[in-house]
Amino acid sequence: MTALASTAGASASGSVAERAPAHRRSPERIAAALTLVALVVASLFALNSLGISLPSMLESWSNAERFFTRVGTIRFPEPLELVQLTALTLGIVVTGTLFAAICSVPIAYLAASNTTPGPGWRAAARFITVFTRALPDVVLAMVFVLLFSLGSLPGILAIGIHSIGMISKLFADAIEQIDEGPRRAIRAAGGSKLQEFTSGILPQVLPSWVATVLHRNDINLRGSVVLGYVGVAGLGLEMSHAFKSLNYSLGLGIAIVMFALCVLMELISSAVRRAMLHGGRASGGPLAATTAEAAVRRPWTGARVRTTVWGWVTAALLIGAIAVCNIQWGDLVTVWAKIPPVAAQFWPPSFGAYDWTRMSGAMLETIAIALAAAVLTLLASIVIGSLAARNVAPNRGTRAGARFLLVGIRGVPEVILAIVLIVITGLGAQAGTLALAFGGIGLAGKLIADSLEEVKGGPERAITATGASRFQRYAAATLPQGAPAIIGHSFYLLDTNIRAATILGIVGGGGIGYYLLNAGQGSNYGVVTAIVLMILVTVLAVEGLAMWMRRVFR
């Protein structure tokens, strides 16, 4: 007791405020924080410049009413045609995703820090990942339509090549997260690199890989409708024809079919993911056999029958998807001769009839749409996401309700929602922004909820123990711990929004996409190249910014 008092007395030469060390922040952190503030201000300006406000939304509602009185009823294609179109669309999407998944395996192996043979390989694989992700699938489709003219190959290759970016990135992340132990054990037993991969790594990453591919397949189905606008066969092409010939009732009918298809696919893939997560652990009881000879035949337990049946069903579906596409394999050989002349049309990049101010203005509008949508999404998803987090929600009912809402929103394909909104309200950029903002809530809300649930429980308990209220605990312990993750998610959102906003222009949502489609249809391929370069620079800049933010606010 006396010892304590004496140390306290010895150091009490001045007030506490004087003795407290100065609050230092690193310059990098200050710069990052300022950037963050600047982005928020820019988003608010963007909201303002796009004219998004309550009165304008009400006005668009009256627009919609007028639209429906003019259009009348919604029509669907003939049943047989509808089935064919649906099968072709699904076939192209699934085959494209499968192609991407197969290509992604070696790229992920080279890109993952724990499997890469060397830094050079890793850099090359990373480059492929970033580059294929940054190239919009619509642009790829434009190029491939020129190369292959008809058939399903343009769609498959556009979807396939664009998807490699995301799939190989997530594949590589999964490889980096494995438990190294089993792999080391295979190495210690004398296994080769390839055996290490198949026996030690693959079984660990397979569930997450399958989930990634299913997830990407959903995204591709949603995006496939836009590919129709540049000539890829399927439902999207029919829809763009319908709208172009002002046959709105048929166009909306196809949009509704597409909508239902996306929701259905989402339900199927989430059911498969769940089954894999829980069913995979099913393990039969002990074996009855008492000798090795008797035990060599594996008994047909319920779990084994199920796995086998589903395995064959999956294989049949994949083969069916490829068969439906009716791929002209010969084209893959003859195409190489066509590449040089087509490539020559795309070079050099030029603005053609447009000037720099017009193009940069359009690019800025795309960025404004992305920013405005992101800030709207974040506002909504921080509220809903927090309520969906177990450690924040006041009761279980609230959490379940919020989670359900998020799943429901996630099921809505935003591009199709945007098309419908744009057509109905006649307001390009505003409708696009709202659709994008709404669609983003599903994913951002879920990511935020998951990140909040992952924070350490100790600090929360400590804050509760001081007598703080539930809301104080949320502000003092939960949110600060989750903040770095939320900043990361925000940039992910911005990143996807920029890509989506480009696409929106193609379907009439304003911004650079409009000029992209125009240039493509007018065969001004030099302009296409110029616009793609602008998009690439923007996307890479946002991605670089996101990486920097994640590093600083870790």
Added chain:
Amino acid sequence: MPSPLIEVRDLDKRFDRTLALHGVEATIDRGEIVVLLGLSGSGKSTLLRHLDGLETPTSGSVRVLGEEVPRLRGRRLRALRGRVGFVFQQFELVPSLTVLENVLTGSLARLRGPRLGLWSYPKRLKLAALGHLDRVGLLDRAYQRADTLSGGQQQRVAIARALMQEPEILLADEPVASLDPESSEQVMALIREIAMDAGLTVVCSLHQVDLALAWGDRIVGLRGGRLVLDTPTEGLGKAEVMEIYGRVATATAELEAIETELADASAEARPDRAEPLAEGAGR
């Protein structure tokens, strides 16, 4: 007189700035059952990993089965690893594969190309693997997922996997440090039985003096990366071992050593099953 199975000469291993092994010398003959004794951080694991070519020495020589291990590359290194079984503290089974397939991965060095799924292994090897599972008393678990087994069972599967290699040497790195006392006893007894039956040479690292004395034929002691003890266990008491330790260590270091041993002993009493999984997923 044939040359020794394992011969380590003046082995140094440096990680960044710390010297993990310094001037280690050891010779082990065929059929010996040797305990590497030392506290955590003494360099036992590093030494064992050198014997299987999982680490390359900073300097010095490591000869195993007549091969200079650090010089081996590619196919020849894998061939050597195939002749040396390795049992890990955390078992290191592939959690989502069946027990049988985990055992079969022990035969990869003798097979060409990648394998995934039971169908990809020949029946002859499956029979052998089932035989090894029978040997460790887990035949009835053959088709269960590895992560449905308890820690002790998983370690027995890992031993079966090592046996699948038909090894001449068995290396075990703290094989029972993650197990409860009862499973520990089973696993240690099993390793010794198998070694005696097959005439295996065993090098097993441990940190408990009592267990080392009761189990091994010979104790090689490490402290701070240096070899401080190399003696047969016959007629040796715990006090003597501790005394030998005492002679090379200062009084305070000895006190610390005993404290650490106590801490390890209490850590050992914790349930073990969740540990390897949590450690893998934790990052």
